[in-house]
Amino acid sequence: MINFFLNEENVQIDCDPSFRLLDILRDKFQLMGPKEGCGEGECGACAVIIDGKLINSCLVAMGSLNNSKVITIEGYSKTDRYKVLERTFAEAGAVQCGFCTPGMIMAAEALLSVNANPTVEDIREAISGNLCRCTGYNMIINAIKLAAEQGVGLW
Amino acid sequence: MHKISQPVIKKDHIEKMSGDAKYIADIKIDDILHAKILRSTKAHARIVEIKIPKLEDGYYIVDYKDIPGENVLKVVTSEQPIFAEEEVNFIGEAILLVAGKDEARVQEIIHSIEVVYEEEKAIYTLEDATEFTSEYGYKKGEAEKAFEHAAKVIEETFDTGYQEQAYIEPQGVIGYLQDNKVTILGSMQCPYYVKAAVVQVMGYEENQVQIIQTTTGGGFGGKEDYPSMLGCQVAIATAKIKKPIRLILNRREDMAVTPKRHPAHLVYRAALDKENNIIGMDVEIKLDGGAYAGLSSVVLQRSLITATGVYLIPNIKIHGKVMTTNTVPNGAFRGFGAPQSLFAIETFMVHLANKIGLTPLEFKEKYLYKQGDITATSGKLQFPVKLPEMLHNIEDMSLYKRKKEQYTNQSGRYRKGIGMAFFLHGCGFTGSAERDLIKSVVKLVKHEDNTLEILSSNTDIGQGLKTTLCKVVAEVLEIPLSQVKFINPDTDRVPNSGPTVASRSLMIVGKLLERAAKRLRDNWILNKYQVIEEHYKQPYMIPWDSNTFSGDAYPTYSWGINVVEVEVDTMLATTNLLGVWGVYDVGTVIDQTIMKGQMEGGMLQGLGYASMEKMENLEGVIRQASITDYTIPTAKDTIPFETACIDNPYEDGPFGAKGAGELTILGTAPAYIEAVEQAVGIGINCIPLTPEKLLKLEKGGFQL
Numbered sequence: 001m002i003n004f005f006l007n008e009e010n011v012q013i014d015c016d017p018s019f020r021l022l023d024i025l026r027d028k029f030q031l032m033g034p035k036e037g038c039g040e041g042e043c044g045a046c047a048v049i050i051d052g053k054l055i056n057s058c059l060v061a062m063g064s065l066n067n068s069k070v071i072t073i074e075g076y077s078k079t080d081r082y083k084v085l086e087r088t089f090a091e092a093g094a095v096q097c098g099f100c101t102p103g104m105i106m107a108a109e110a111l112l113s114v115n116a117n118p119t120v121e122d123i124r125e126a127i128s129g130n131l132c133r134c135t136g137y138n139m140i141i142n143a144i145k146l147a148a149e150q151g152v153g154l155w
Numbered sequence: 156m157h158k159i160s161q162p163v164i165k166k167d168h169i170e171k172m173s174g175d176a177k178y179i180a181d182i183k184i185d186d187i188l189h190a191k192i193l194r195s196t197k198a199h200a201r202i203v204e205i206k207i208p209k210l211e212d213g214y215y216i217v218d219y220k221d222i223p224g225e226n227v228l229k230v231v232t233s234e235q236p237i238f239a240e241e242e243v244n245f246i247g248e249a250i251l252l253v254a255g256k257d258e259a260r261v262q263e264i265i266h267s268i269e270v271v272y273e274e275e276k277a278i279y280t281l282e283d284a285t286e287f288t289s290e291y292g293y294k295k296g297e298a299e300k301a302f303e304h305a306a307k308v309i310e311e312t313f314d315t316g317y318q319e320q321a322y323i324e325p326q327g328v329i330g331y332l333q334d335n336k337v338t339i340l341g342s343m344q345c346p347y348y349v350k351a352a353v354v355q356v357m358g359y360e361e362n363q364v365q366i367i368q369t370t371t372g373g374g375f376g377g378k379e380d381y382p383s384m385l386g387c388q389v390a391i392a393t394a395k396i397k398k399p400i401r402l403i404l405n406r407r408e409d410m411a412v413t414p415k416r417h418p419a420h421l422v423y424r425a426a427l428d429k430e431n432n433i434i435g436m437d438v439e440i441k442l443d444g445g446a447y448a449g450l451s452s453v454v455l456q457r458s459l460i461t462a463t464g465v466y467l468i469p470n471i472k473i474h475g476k477v478m479t480t481n482t483v484p485n486g487a488f489r490g491f492g493a494p495q496s497l498f499a500i501e502t503f504m505v506h507l508a509n510k511i512g513l514t515p516l517e518f519k520e521k522y523l524y525k526q527g528d529i530t531a532t533s534g535k536l537q538f539p540v541k542l543p544e545m546l547h548n549i550e551d552m553s554l555y556k557r558k559k560e561q562y563t564n565q566s567g568r569y570r571k572g573i574g575m576a577f578f579l580h581g582c583g584f585t586g587s588a589e590r591d592l593i594k595s596v597v598k599l600v601k602h603e604d605n606t607l608e609i610l611s612s613n614t615d616i617g618q619g620l621k622t623t624l625c626k627v628v629a630e631v632l633e634i635p636l637s638q639v640k641f642i643n644p645d646t647d648r649v650p651n652s653g654p655t656v657a658s659r660s661l662m663i664v665g666k667l668l669e670r671a672a673k674r675l676r677d678n679w680i681l682n683k684y685q686v687i688e689e690h691y692k693q694p695y696m697i698p699w700d701s702n703t704f705s706g707d708a709y710p711t712y713s714w715g716i717n718v719v720e721v722e723v724d725t726m727l728a729t730t731n732l733l734g735v736w737g738v739y740d741v742g743t744v745i746d747q748t749i750m751k752g753q754m755e756g757g758m759l760q761g762l763g764y765a766s767m768e769k770m771e772n773l774e775g776v777i778r779q780a781s782i783t784d785y786t787i788p789t790a791k792d793t794i795p796f797e798t799a800c801i802d803n804p805y806e807d808g809p810f811g812a813k814g815a816g817e818l819t820i821l822g823t824a825p826a827y828i829e830a831v832e833q834a835v836g837i838g839i840n841c842i843p844l845t846p847e848k849l850l851k852l853e854k855g856g857f858q859l
Binding site: 026030031032033034035036037038039040042043045072073074077085086089090092093095096097098099100101102105120123124125127128129130131132133134135136137138139140141 | 162164165167168169170171172173174176177178180181183320321322323324325370371372373374375405406616617618619748749751752755756757758759760781782783787788789790791793795796
């Protein structure tokens with residue numbers, strides 16, 4: 001039995017410890033926010049936050065999770081921090097096809113939670129593991145910068 | 156600024172942000188079977204025998220023998236089989252489908268099937284190819300005479316590589332059967348293309364096939380034709396097995412088997428008179444079509460029509476072919492044949508300027524199109540061409556002229572360079588195809604609660620079409636945007652307003668909706684259900700003759716200029732961007748933020764095409780068939796871009812809008828190459844220019 005915290009709820013699951021967290025999130029918990037873009041840890045569409053760190057859930061074996069705190073977009077979207085990002089991503093035009101967006105939001109949170117006032121270069125580094133083919137990134141970078149400015153005190 | 160250009164929150168912003176938007180892989184259906192495709196491992200072979208192990212209950216094989224209609228994929232013509240019968244023509248060609256409850260078990264079955272092949276001679280490269288699927292040519296003036304009388308003839312060849320769309324959502328569909336009718340859901344650009352293909356394969360009536368687009372995670376052309384293939388495969392399987400079926404490609408499969416931008420070989424010859432004026436140009440283009448024609452003939456048409464770029468050349472002769480190779484069929488990718496030609500003509504013009512001792516800009520400016528000019532295809536530029544204003548703007552933004560001069564004669568390890576490219580994009584389908592083939596129809600529905608719904612088969616694939624089309628309607632009727640909705644098309648509900656391709660959706664379909672909204676405004680009855688239907692009407696054009704390629708090739712053109720500034724580390728042959736600028740004419744901008752997204756995204760795709768997106772086939776195998784091996788730009792590979800649009804409303808677009816999506820990818824590749832050339836002092840005639848390639852050129856290349 002694997003015990004962990006999913007969006008702040010204590011959950012247990014009995015599964016092969018080699019199963020991928022991404023599949024468990026999508027198939028067992030019906031959390032469809034994390035997406036499979038490549039399945040080999042290159043695109044970041046499946047990114048979630050585990051114990052405060054941005055991690056591609058397609059590369060996480062369930063067995064490695066014991067007692068970890070996993071946050072997906074579904075949990076995060078209930079927070080005040082998310083509301084700021086929702087607004088600034090709209091303002092900056094940071095969402096096109098949307099497939100990379102949940103992972104991108106996770107990357108933004110992982111950055112802002114340790115660096116509430118990032119430079120543009122910090123943001124580039126923080127989202128460099130999340131591919132976006134639509135926007136060319138600058139509008140996403142602007143959105144995260146705006147969120148840091150508008151969300152003073154939240155992070 | 157026009158009122159309509161004011162940015163709004165996109166219609167689908169909230170659901171995409173929160174992860175609630177349902178892409179194809181997010182749709183769960185009870186008792187669905189997973190399908191996988193057994194694919195050819197040979198580039199050209201006869202299938203002698205297929206050894207299938209005995210399958211347990213609940214697992215199924217589907218192949219060509221299960222096809223009730225024709226075993227052929229309907230694209231422009233119909234020639235590629237849905238499942239191979241006796242022969243395979245490329246590595247990755249579908250042979251059969253396996254479906255069953257457990258995905259891992261389906262994969263095991265695929266691995267356990269043995270196909271016995273008898274190999275035949277295969278052709279892998281454009282160089283070796285002799286057969287072709289299409290050929291076109293056209294002339295303006297008297298090119299032969301110009302070359303006879305030329306004081307000098309200069310010839311260069313150009314090569315461009317594959318480019319993979321790399322939409323982040325892999326392709327996939329789900330199919331199910333209900334009351335003798337097949338329904339296909341999927342990630343796609345063109346629901347009615349999928350429908351026509353499924354109808355032909357199944358031999359069904361129109362009303363027995365329903366196609367529903369699911370929220371689509373990027374397309375860029377890559378989801379124009381291939382969803383028809385997946386839709387057919389699943390339709391056949393679901394009709395046989397009578398259970399819902401899911402076929403979603405994994406990334407490696409998607410990259411190995413779906414169409415890409417055509418590799419091209421282009422030969423340009425210029426005839427110059429004694430004063431070094433261009434009096435004639437002769438262009439020969441070969442595209443690598445892969446094993447089946449697909450959309451290639453139409454891609455070639457655009458390559459040829461765009462061959463002389465934005466320049467008025469008096470005498471031209473343009474000719475090209477799509478060559479057949481035993482490789483994955485190529486198809487649509489943003490720009491659709493134009494990026495290859497524009498890279499070549501822009502680079503050729505720079506090289507000609509260098510040879511005759513003018514700056515590239517001085518030389519190009521002598522030939523820039525103006526309103527009223529006769530186009531390459533003997534059409535006429537009816538509408539204002541604002542290149543001089545755009546040039547003025549981009550010069551102010553980039554200081555191109557000063558830097559161009561400043562960066563001559565550099566030495567040392569780190570050297571800078573700057574380049575500028577001009578380009579145009581014909582908006583919509585070629586010639587009269589909108590009138591004769593597409594025949595778009597839209598409906599605007601007013602419900603009893605006075606909310607409106609757009610019924611159109613065009614798809615929002617990230618480019619913001621849901622928002623821009625709703626804005627057009629809301630603006631005409633002067634009602635809040637929230638009162639107009641546009642949900643993902645379902646062919647049972649929406650008329651065929653054509654495919655989402657060719658930078659046509661906002662300009663053509665938006666215009667129909669603008670007209671529909673005006674009619675509704677004039678006939679508005681409160682609290683009553685009303686439906687307004689609009690049909691396409693062709694604006695005035697010089698008639699297009701598709702045999703001679705003469706007349707107005709497109710109803711209008713969008714225009715652009717890009718400047719790219721770089722610094723090259725000549726020891727490591729790595730390049731850093733220092734500046735990227737773009738000025739565009741897309742008529743009226745319907746939403747400034749959405750347009751900015753098109754510019755930023757398109758320009759970076761163009762830079763990827765020029766610099767890092769290397770894909771090769773080695774004896775028919777795509778060597779970079781993963782996101783790990785095929786590198787698209789990350790956030791660390793780019794810098795802030797500066798972009799602007801000039802205002803140039805077009806009377807036959809909604810509120811003056813023209814096409815915008817494809818235009819934005821066209822210019823950064825040639826501008827980047829001119830910049831690197833200036834930095835290193837070596838002529839470059841190929842893309843992608845990776846550091847490895849640049850190192851080789853530095854050793855063996857020619858001096859500018």
